Amino acid sequence: MAEPGFLPRPRFRHLLAALTAAGYRCLGPKVRDGAIVYEELDSADDLPRGVHDHQQPGAYRLQRDDSPRCFAWANGPQALKPLLFAPREILWTSAAGSDGAIAFHPQMPEALPTAVIGVRACDLAALRLQDQHFLEGPFPDPHYGVRRGNLFLVAVHCTHPAATCFCASTGDGPRAESGFDLALAELDEGFIVTAGSPKGEVLFGQLLLEALDPAQQATADGEIAAAAQAQQRTLPSRNLRDSLFANLHHPRWDDVAQRCLSCANCSSVCPTCFCHAEMEEPALDGSHSAHYRQWDSCFTEGHSYIHGIVIRADTRLRYRQWLTHKLGSWHDQYGRSGCVGCGRCIAWCPVGIDITEEAAAVCGGDHA
């Protein structure tokens, strides 16, 4: 790979132009309804210049100052997950023929080359897990696969962790180490650009980058290291599986069930959660039908409904399922914990339940 180069801030639009010329639609961070969301960028002016976030358990607010930086914030409510694992989509349709036989028709998403700008390290780590889940098993998911195959990822190293972030303790950030096509480190005067893949190399070559001053690299490295230092929360990096399963009757599960709304916001914003439900939506005249898949959660009744019985009818069992799966049995299924330390489930929980606190409470004491 080529040595990193420098892209002066006024030339950031060249990156968008090169991606557009290569056939990509460009998605990136924008402010919408009081949060940073990833939507189509018309120009570099759409970026959240001078926008900063304040995140706390159950609270998220933005404010602006006159900083020239466009990536001086920690992740918002969603990033890559909804772009690949659609919140709701048709998997197939079926229609009754005149002879009464039913014919099935797969519904594939349109292949839409998509560049996402501003992807964080935690979201790249989550993407690796989603790839493993959706693509690397015996039955790769074609819907996810089409979108994944058309993705170009421009990472931005994180320099502004929120109070809810703990990616340093899970080993997933704040520096984007791999899994991107291009990575950017943002400085006041511009961006340090690194290529991370052959397609990234090609684009890198089109950017007419300037030579990098070693002092710029040192500043960027310092900011990323400081971002790791600044994180206030941690999750033990050891495998919590045995601790969690030894504590299935810990009183903390009752305690959290008093607070938890069983609302599924945590699992919906979690970039690694992949549970879904499927349903049929027939046309009124019964002649044809659409088969949908949509986001589900271990916090719903339907999730544990089997043959007339709801296995996890109360919140204690549902919260326990979420935590013991995410931090415990994921190790057996995917070789690591399902948490990449993004902190979303803490900030976007309406009642501010903190996964790091709950895990510490359950695994800390000895109630086995």
Add this chain to the structure above:
Amino acid sequence: MAAAKARLAVHKFSSCDGCQLAFLNLGEDLLRLAELVEIVHFAEAGPVDPEAPVDIAFVEGSISTPEDEERIRQIRKNSRWLITIGACATAGGLQALRNLADGPGWIAEIYAQPGYIHSLATSTPIAAHVPVDLELWGCPVNGRQVLGAVRALLFGVVPALEQDKVCLECKRHQAVCVLVAKGLPCMGPVTLAGCGALCPRFGRDCYACYGPAENPNAAALGRRLEGLGLVPEAVARRFLFINNGAPDFAEAGRHWQEQAHDPEP
């Protein structure tokens, strides 16, 4: 020979008529529905035959007069499937607020000749009077709900009802949470999905018009609303609104009213 068409009726009790619009606003699907079933009674749309036996009876409105009590028993006898539509028929409606107040006192204050008003002391849901086969929540219900129920019954299966909370729909639509990002007192975490998270998608807080979802933790949401700055009386009003008669909301409302009048030390 084709089998006889299923017969359908839409009845109205104490209500604003808004749920009947779920049928009237269907556009072409209303014509399709009229081809699939025989609509024998639906006063707002034309056909009037309130005592006809039917396969499917949709019932809008709550029971609030002595005549209502008698009429719903007749409808039950004449109907194979009785489906309530909307907050009034399913939880007593907004008008069930009078169950918590001095109804006769209010009538006396408002009407010059209160003797002409023959109301029951309460406004109650249909299920408090006769067995109900299916309850469709919402204020108002929408076309998707009523057509989904008709389609399932014509297939001979039990209609699959929403169980999830509004938060799930909100997230599926990629709406930004107004409780977390704006501190608004959103009722989505205890409210049944079905509206498509309409209010949060327009930047305002859900006011629970679809009634309680399964496994609602009204106590925890109430505490959170208080934490957002609502006084106990205001928290009570969040629960005692359109679906004040739904047991989970009624209980939460009572609790916060007690807090308002007799705060714990």
